[in-house]
Amino acid sequence: MTAASGAVSLATTGQATSSSSASAMPSSKTMRILFGACLVLMGESGGLQGKISSSLLALQYLNHLDLSGNSLGGVGVPIPKFLGSIKSLTYLNLACMNFDEGVPPQLGNLSRLLHLNLEATVFSDTLLHSDDISWLSRLGLLRSLDMSGVNLSTIRDWVGVVTLVPSLELLQLSQCGLSLQHEPILQSNLSSLQVLDLYSNRIDTLNPTYWFWGVLIIKELDLSSNKIVGQLPEAIGNMTSLQTLRLGDNYLSGVKSELFKNSCNLSWLELWSNEIDQDMSDFMEGFPACTKSKLRSLDLSATNLTGRIPSSIKQWENLTDLQLSDNRLVGSIPLGIGKMTNLRSLILNNNQLNGSVSEEHFASLVYLMELSLSHNPVHITISSNWIPTFNLEVANFASTKMGPHFPLWLEGQKDIFELDISAAGIVDLVPDWFWTVFSNVSYVNISCNQISGRLPATLEFMTSAQMLDLNSNGFTGLLPLLPESLLFLDISRNSLSGPLPQDFGAPMLRELVLFANHINGTIPIYVCQLQYMQVLDLSENLLVGQLPQCSKGRDDKEELNTTVDPGNRQLSALILHSNNLSGKFPEFLQYSPVLTLLDLSHNKFEGELPTWTSGKLPYLSFLLLRHNMFSGSIPLELTEQVHLQFLDLANNRISGAIPRGLAKLKAMAQYSKTRSDNPLESKFESTGVDNHIEAIKYDDSQQIVMKGQQLYYTSAIVYMVGLDFSCNNLLGEIPEEIASLFGLKLLNISHNQFSGKIPDKIGLLRGLESLDLSFNELYGEIPWSLTEITTLSHLNLSYNNLSGRIPSGSRLQTLSNSESMYIGNNYLCGPPLSMSCSRPGVTEDHHEGNNAKKRDLYLGLAVGFVTGLWMVFVILLFVKTWRVAYFQLLDNLYRARCKCLWPKYAQTADASPKTGD
Structure with a gap:
């Protein structure tokens, strides 16, 4: 119908x-x-x-x-x-x-x-x-x-x-x-208004004479998620009918609880993400007694509260929701919280609370459904045989001291749909009941512990699971068959082994992160069928063979009624480094138009780099291909990748010159602490399932050779900008355009055959942290503009033909290993080297001088040889007596040589003149 x-x-x-x-x-x-x-x-x-x-x-x-x-x-x-x-x-x-x-x-x-x-x-x-x-x-x-x-x-x-x-x-x-006009309407006809919802607008100020302050029967006022700056007007104290007040996510400052002295009907108060900036005890004591008996929900998260949670909190006996996360609270959690019998939600994460948390804290909390103590150094001392009186739906204990034993009291919490016990110091076997008790969860995070055990052969019975994070533990076994509902899976840094299943389920999977295991075999073609896949990280395993030939996208020349599998069109990151994979550059990526990060480094890929990336991969930001066997030249089309901000081609067999047009690399040509135009940056923002699950974790395994050492980068990789062409067969001069890439933090072209001078304007790279030009054939003086790069912490110019005085900038003198970074340049002088520039001629450009002398010598020899040769030819041609004497001399020399080598032949040679001239 x-x-x-x-x-x-x-x-x-x-x-x-x-x-x-x-x-x-x-x-x-x-x-x-x-x-x-x-x-x-x-x-x-x-x-x-x-x-x-x-x-x-x-x-x-x-x-x-x-x-x-x-x-x-x-x-x-x-x-x-x-x-x-x-x-x-x-x-x-x-x-x-x-x-x-x-x-x-x-x-x-x-x-x-x-x-x-x-x-x-x-x-x-x-x-x-x-x-x-x-x-x-x-x-x-x-x-x-x-x-x-x-x-x-x-x-x-x-x-x-x-x-x-x-x-x-x-x-x-x-x-x-x-937005609200700064010249407010003082009077209005809205005398009956009870609910006013202006959530998430562009309101930037609250005038104490605004029209709604005078509507005394308003019961619900929502001004949250605006841009309100300044003080909260005292006029709010006149709104005696207020039951719900939402002011969270603004820029209010100096919010005082005394403002609510007449708010005896207030039952819901949200002030989160504002600046209360006060001791919690003082703030709570400022509320009138009538508010304490009526208030049901209080959200003071991220308000810069300090001090301890007051023991008087137990007086707020009707509170059902108490949210104090993301503050600077210290001390232990008061036992009085256990007497707040109506409490359903207790959120204390991201503070500096310490001490012990025992069963007594939850003695009377029979209605408790949400408990979050994450990211506090509290010690959970609940005994293993304790049976809670509540049934939690949300249990968050990340980065607490819960271990070393697995919390057995969780066995009875069968209603949990969100569980986070990550980094909780648990060193134990996963109990047999764990997977079945939490078969209805949506989100499980038990990462960064030392939990061991063998994963079950299948997790398909977890029918509600959307995110499983088991990384950094000691799980063994094969990759299990996955729930159909699963969206995110991370089992990285474990001890999984064996091949990947040919069909591991989870058709809606968006992220599969399995790096740093012992998985072997080939990558199954099933990954091509995961059309919603955004992140695939199989790095640091034992995978071999070629990548599967995923189905290509629809060809414009094909008939419209031809159905073709579009492949991984949502793929944003493909990370396969440190395996034994081989073959050509993956052609199927032409049909992944939103690809942002590609890491094939430390494998055995070969062939030439493709020319189609700029057209097919317009958002490519990170291309890491180091330690492979790629050959040919750097494609000119690569300079058209406007979002490309990190290019690593080191340790390959690439030859030719650096292509012109580097200035087109716009993502490298801008210097900014924030890179709002980078498509990768949005990938690090929190996305979620039930507004709790953080996703896009693929940055956790990225390796970058920086400052002469291999470093792992987390979300900071978003801000990394660099070029690494080291250990190839590149030649020619360093393009002057390279000095226009103002955002570069890393530049490494060492171990090539570059010649010419270092560009004079290299000092324009003001954000450069690491510069390596070693093992080339560069000559001339070191540009003095290098002294203007105040961020430089690693420099290597060794084994070139550089000459002249080393620039005396204070930054260069403070670099570690300052003497070794100039070794192999015999004509450099000045500190930190022992060679003084006062010696005669030592500051001259020896490389150019020697070359000039060699050129003069070779030119003189050539001219002399040609001149002498022509003089002999002219004399023999025009002077007969000289010509006859010259040939007779040759005959005599010939006979003498024959007598020495062949005596019998010499007799014949002596008699030869008798037979005729």
Whole structure:
């Protein structure tokens, strides 16, 4: 059934009812149609599909229309104007239908409307917007209005419009791009307003005379996730009806609890991510006694609270949610928390709490569902035979002192869907019950412990699992068959062995991280079928053979009805370093257009580098190919990779010159502490499952040779910019353009055959930390501009033909091994070398001088030889007596030579003149 056909049939039914069964119609002549977002009518189709039919106009008595959550919108599909002609409507809900374009002002004709919901889907392909909401003033009976997500950023006087609707009780305008004028409206007609939601807009200030401060019956006020700077106005103390106040994620400073002295009805208070900047005990004592008895939820996360959690916290006996994470709290957790019998959520992670946490802390917390103590040096001293009275859903103990034994009390927590006991000091075998007890979890993180044991052959029974992080433990066995729902898997730094299964399941898998194991065999072609794969990291294993020939994408020349597997089109990172893989550069990557990081280093790949990367891989940022057998020249097309910021071709067989056009490498040509244009940077942001799971972890295994040593980089690799062409067969001069790559931190072209001088403008690379030009044939003086690179901490110019005085910049003199970095240059002088520049001629350019002398010598020899030869020819040609004497001399010399070597032949030679001249 489509929406259109459904609307037609409903319209027909409505007419029949009104004409033939009037006695059955309610006395008010009303009709109610509900196709809500929470009602799944079409099974897997996600609700009604198609378009809203104008046949709805036939429903003369329709007063309640709810189409929310159905697929009746789309790109270019606006809200139908004809809806404004259904005059009987009192309730209209078009929320989350993915409509596009502008909100029709015809909705202002619905004068009987009491409730209007136009909430738009944020972050979709469509953009529902309005440049004029003056039509709202005609809805004089309207009680609730929700236009959340509708772009209203161009409307300046939106407050003046909504205040003309005096009956409004609920106003929700979150994520609309709104701002408040700094010249506030002092009076308004919104005397009935109870709920005001302005979440995530562009409000940057709160004037104490703003219109909503005077609406004393407001029960819920949400100004969170704005840009509000300054003090919280004291006018908030006059809002005595407030029950819910959300001010989190702003820039408020000096928030004092005394401001809530009249807020005796306050039950929900969010101040997270602001600057309370106060001792917690003092802040909590500032609340009036009436607030302590009413408050249910208190969120003070990331507010710069200091001091200890006060023991008086037990007086807040009605609290159900207490969130104090990301502060500077110290000391032990008070036992009084165990007496807060209504507590459901206790979030204390990311503080400096210490001491012990025992069963007594949870003695009476029978309703506790969420417990987070992560990243505190607390010692969990719960006995193994303790049976908790609560059933946790979220248990986070990352980076606490929980070990060395596995926490056996978790066996009874079968309702957990999020478990994090990573880096908890556990040195133990994984218990047999672990995998079955947590078969319903969505997120499991037991990484960075010393948990050992053999992984089960299959984890398919974990039907809800979306992320499993088991890295840095001692698990053995094969890679198990994976749950169908799994999105992220990390079993890196373990002792898995054997080959990868030909089909390991998890068709929706986005990240597979298995580096630093003992996995052998070949990479199965099954990885080509993982169409949602974003990160594949199989580095530091024992894999052999060639990469699978994944299906190619659709060819433009193919017929339209030909179905071709698109391959890994979402692949963002492919990391295969330190294996024994072979073959050519992987051709299937032509069909991975969002590839950002490619690491094939330390393998046996061969052949020439492709020329198609700039066109097929436009977002490539990191290309690491060191220690392979690639040959040929560096493709000119590689300089067209505008996002390329790290290129490592070291230890290959690449020849030729560095291509011109380096200035096109824009990602290397900008110097900035933040690289907002880098497509890789967004990959390190938190993404999540249930807003808890951090993803994109592939940076953890990246190796970069920096400052003469191999280093592992974590998320800081986003900011690494470098060129490494070392240990190849490159020749020619160093291009002057290299000095335009201002963002370079690493430049290594050592162990090649480069000649010429070091570019004079190399000092423009102000962010350079490591420079290695050793083992080449460079000559001339060291540019003095090197002294302007204040960030330089590693320099190697050894084994060249450099000459002259070493620049005396203070930075160069402080480098470690300062003398060895000039060794092999016989004509350099000055500190730190022992050779003085005061010796005669020592500061001259010896390389050029010697070359000039050699050129003069060779030229003189050539001229002398040619001149002498021609003089002999001329004399013999024109002077007969000289010519005869010369040939007689030759004859005599010949006879003398023959007598010495062949005496018998000499007699014949002596007699020869007698036979004739």
